[in-house]
Amino acid sequence: xxxxxxxxxxGDGIGREVVPEGMRxxxxxxxxxxxxxxxxxxxxxxxTYKQTGRMMPExxxxxFKKHDAVFLGAVGWPDVPDHVSLWGLxxxxxxxxxxxxxLRPCRLLRGTTxxxxxxxxxxxxxxxxxxxxxxEYSEAGGRLYRGMDDEIAIQEAIFTRRGVDRxxxxxxxxxxxxKRGHVTSATKSNGIVHTxxxxxxxFKAVKADYxxxxxxxxxxxxLCAHFVxxxxxxxxxxxxxxxxxxxxxxxxxxxxxIGIAPSANINPEGDYPSxxxxxxxxxxxxxxxxxxxxxxxxxxxxxxxxxxxHPEASAAVIxxxxxxxxxxxxxxxxxxxxxxxxECGEAIAQxx
Amino acid sequence: xxxxxxxxxxGDGIGREVVPEGMRxxxxxxxxxxxxxxxxxxxxxxxTYKQTGRMMPExxxxxFKKHDAVFLGAVGWPDVPDHVSLWGLxxxxxxxxxxxxxLRPCRLLRGTTxxxxxxxxxxxxxxxxxxxxxxEYSEAGGRLYRGMDDEIAIQEAIFTRRGVDRxxxxxxxxxxxxKRGHVTSATKSNGIVHTxxxxxxxFKAVKADYxxxxxxxxxxxxLCAHFVxxxxxxxxxxxxxxxxxxxxxxxxxxxxxIGIAPSANINPEGDYPSxxxxxxxxxxxxxxxxxxxxxxxxxxxxxxxxxxxHPEASAAVIxxxxxxxxxxxxxxxxxxxxxxxxECGEAIAQxx
Ligand SMILES: CC(C)[C@H](C(=O)O)[C@@H](O)C(=O)O
Ligand SMILES: CC(C)[C@H](C(=O)O)[C@@H](O)C(=O)O
Numbered sequence: 151x152x153x154x155x156x157x158x159x160x161g162d163g164i165g166r167e168v169v170p171e172g173m174r175x176x177x178x179x180x181x182x183x184x185x186x187x188x189x190x191x192x193x194x195x196x197x198t199y200k201q202t203g204r205m206m207p208e209x210x211x212x213x214f215k216k217h218d219a220v221f222l223g224a225v226g227w228p229d230v231p232d233h234v235s236l237w238g239l240x241x242x243x244x245x246x247x248x249x250x251x252x253l254r255p256c257r258l259l260r261g262t263t264x265x266x267x268x269x270x271x272x273x274x275x276x277x278x279x280x281x282x283x284x285x286e287y288s289e290a291g292g293r294l295y296r297g298m299d300d301e302i303a304i305q306e307a308i309f310t311r312r313g314v315d316r317x318x319x320x321x322x323x324x325x326x327x328x329k330r331g332h333v334t335s336a337t338k339s340n341g342i343v344h345t346x347x348x349x350x351x352x353f354k355a356v357k358a359d360y361x362x363x364x365x366x367x368x369x370x371x372x373l374c375a376h377f378v379x380x381x382x383x384x385x386x387x388x389x390x391x392x393x394x395x396x397x398x399x400x401x402x403x404x405x406x407x408i409g410i411a412p413s414a415n416i417n418p419e420g421d422y423p424s425x426x427x428x429x430x431x432x433x434x435x436x437x438x439x440x441x442x443x444x445x446x447x448x449x450x451x452x453x454x455x456x457x458x459x460h461p462e463a464s465a466a467v468i469x470x471x472x473x474x475x476x477x478x479x480x481x482x483x484x485x486x487x488x489x490x491x492x493e494c495g496e497a498i499a500q501x502x
Numbered sequence: 503x504x505x506x507x508x509x510x511x512x513g514d515g516i517g518r519e520v521v522p523e524g525m526r527x528x529x530x531x532x533x534x535x536x537x538x539x540x541x542x543x544x545x546x547x548x549x550t551y552k553q554t555g556r557m558m559p560e561x562x563x564x565x566f567k568k569h570d571a572v573f574l575g576a577v578g579w580p581d582v583p584d585h586v587s588l589w590g591l592x593x594x595x596x597x598x599x600x601x602x603x604x605l606r607p608c609r610l611l612r613g614t615t616x617x618x619x620x621x622x623x624x625x626x627x628x629x630x631x632x633x634x635x636x637x638e639y640s641e642a643g644g645r646l647y648r649g650m651d652d653e654i655a656i657q658e659a660i661f662t663r664r665g666v667d668r669x670x671x672x673x674x675x676x677x678x679x680x681k682r683g684h685v686t687s688a689t690k691s692n693g694i695v696h697t698x699x700x701x702x703x704x705f706k707a708v709k710a711d712y713x714x715x716x717x718x719x720x721x722x723x724x725l726c727a728h729f730v731x732x733x734x735x736x737x738x739x740x741x742x743x744x745x746x747x748x749x750x751x752x753x754x755x756x757x758x759x760i761g762i763a764p765s766a767n768i769n770p771e772g773d774y775p776s777x778x779x780x781x782x783x784x785x786x787x788x789x790x791x792x793x794x795x796x797x798x799x800x801x802x803x804x805x806x807x808x809x810x811x812h813p814e815a816s817a818a819v820i821x822x823x824x825x826x827x828x829x830x831x832x833x834x835x836x837x838x839x840x841x842x843x844x845e846c847g848e849a850i851a852q853x854x
Pocket of ligand 2: 236395692693723
């Protein structure tokens with residue numbers, strides 16, 4: 151069959167509650183647009199780690215390397231250290247599958263409210279493009295004089311020309327598809343003296359290939375301030391692994407959507423599957439109660455559809471999502487409603 | 503005489519316009535509280551660099567090492583690369599004088615408005631304590647295969663136990679003087695695997711000496727989001743050089759005071775002078791017109807008075823500042839008023 155093969159990893163906590171809603175919506179939109187899905191679910195999680203000593207089997211990723219996409223819930227649980235759960239599952243997927251772009255829409259949706267005064271949907275509609283596999287998140291570095299008064303810790307940020315150029319190029323290509331066609335580069339070349347001037351050089355070099363795209367550059371400190379003061383300035387914002395990480399939480403926060411924001415970990419060449427996951431975590435405080443908001447997972451499903459060549463189906467999911475959250479009765483508690491996780495997911499599937 | 507010896511560096515652009523207003527206010531408050539100042543002004547700047555090839559003389563800092571404080575305007579000009587102007591003047595002062603704390607108040611002042619909806623002065627009143635001499639801003643690192651396709655750039659972040667402990671300790675001591683007594687640590691130990699877990703360990707160790715201080719810890723990405731969503735959660739926020747840099751622009755931005763925010767580069771032991779400077783830069787777009795807002799410089803002067811053992815004089819300056827900006831007629835253009843730089847400074851001096 152030509153069903154889309156989706157590796158499904160509910161993971162931990164509310165991931166297990168929201169992934170089924172994402173699947174429900176995918177099935178619904180699939181019926182409408184004639185798209186078939188084959189979901190291959192695995193129980194890779196902190197629970198698995200506690201039983202087996204591994205977040206996933208050694209050959210885990212081998213099994214999925216020919217799949218069309220990975221659909222992930224959330225990874226992490228209080229009794230397992232983050233470096234185990236994240237570096238044992240999330241980060242290996244990103245890196246093994248060369249998902250070198252992390253893409254996050256920052257949009258003020260109908261039915262949601264920004265914490266910023268007087269902002270409407272027209273003011274906040276941009277993307278953060280984050281470098282997702284190198285840079286500040288490297289395993290290089292270590293300690294000297296461990297445990298002593300003279301102790302020193304070193305972390306190396308490593309940027310390669312290939313790694314920087316390809317994510318910049320992705321940002322410019324994305325900007326070409328947008329009405330405004332503007333790329334903002336996040337830098338800190340006045341403080342970080344080796345890698346950020348290099349980033350700026352590569353930005354200049356790649357920009358030369360896109361004469362129709364307007365650009366701007368800001369140091370990360372003032373850029374964060376501008377996100378709050380002038381979210382309407384931005385269209386596509388590109389940053390390193392760390393800067394992109396920060397901006398892609400701050401962006402949804404100013405848009406009032408941090409609890410419902412989606413993200414895509416993209417392998418643009420398509421030689422390995424891309425991965426789609428909500429921005430929120432496993433939320434131990436509310437896990438198991440069936441009250442988690444499934445919108446982030448469902449919006450991630452919409453990004454997956456778009457990536458897999460079904461833009462109309464993707465748009466239909468987002469449309470249905472916005473319709474449902476415009477109605478307070480179908481919202482979950484965090485958005486001031488009374489619906490539980492399944493009711494919210496079901497309402498969106500119904501609209502489709 | 504026992505006049506306070508202040509090294510004054512107007513620097514570039516609007517620095518030259520706002521520093522005199524800071525001095526005017528200092529003279530005024532000095533008359534009231536019987537404090538004498540001896541201002542030793544130097545012309546270290548990008549202009550000087552263009553004439554002499556140096557931002558400051560080789561023995562420049564030697565001349566000021568016994569002074570009580572440094573009062574700085576702004577450094578930087580478009581035709582001089584940042585790494586020249588900043589690493590040739592600002593950063594050497596911070597490092598030579600062991601100003602290992604960068605302190606910035608984030609407060610919603612009377613007469614100003616936050617970009618956040620529904621926030622009042624009671625909601626936003628915290629400090630960012632930034633490590634100011636080590637960490638991510640190091641000169642260690644470099645390039646491999648420069649100019650080639652295989653080019654790699656490496657930046658080393660270097661954290662020492664002594665460097666981390668002393669800034670954490672400063673944050674806890676500051677919290678002891680505050681009503682709430684709460685310290686928040688900015689980390690990223692789930693992504694940055696060598697230095698941030700070390701930071702967390704030292705936070706835990708130092709915290710043990712302050713049983714009465716409440717603490718919290720957040721990863722920098724979600725912490726930035728919380729600044730926007732819950733500025734009322736924070737009292738004293740401590741972070742590394744880079745994280746503190748980001749937070750100390752974002753904090754004033756959410757408080758609506760980025761254009762008027764002050765900062766102190768503090769040597770807590772007092773074996774070298776501390777330095778006080780507004781957060782804003784040299785503002786080439788409005789420099790020379792006499793319309794720059796002097797509040798950031800004047801507020802920095804208030805921080806200097808407090809540091810030099812004159813808390814009442816400091817409070818009087820802030821009080822006068824708030825009185826003046828509450829009146830639209832004495833505000834500068836950026837705050838919706840019509841006053842020029844000198845008129846605004848003069849109004850504050852008058853109130854004193
Ligand atoms: C100008 C720059 C090097 C500096 C810094 O990052 O330290 C500035 O952003 C600041 O915050 O004082
Ligand atoms: C969990 C953590 C390692 C991760 C990251 O920083 O990459 C997360 O913050 C994210 O943004 O997906």
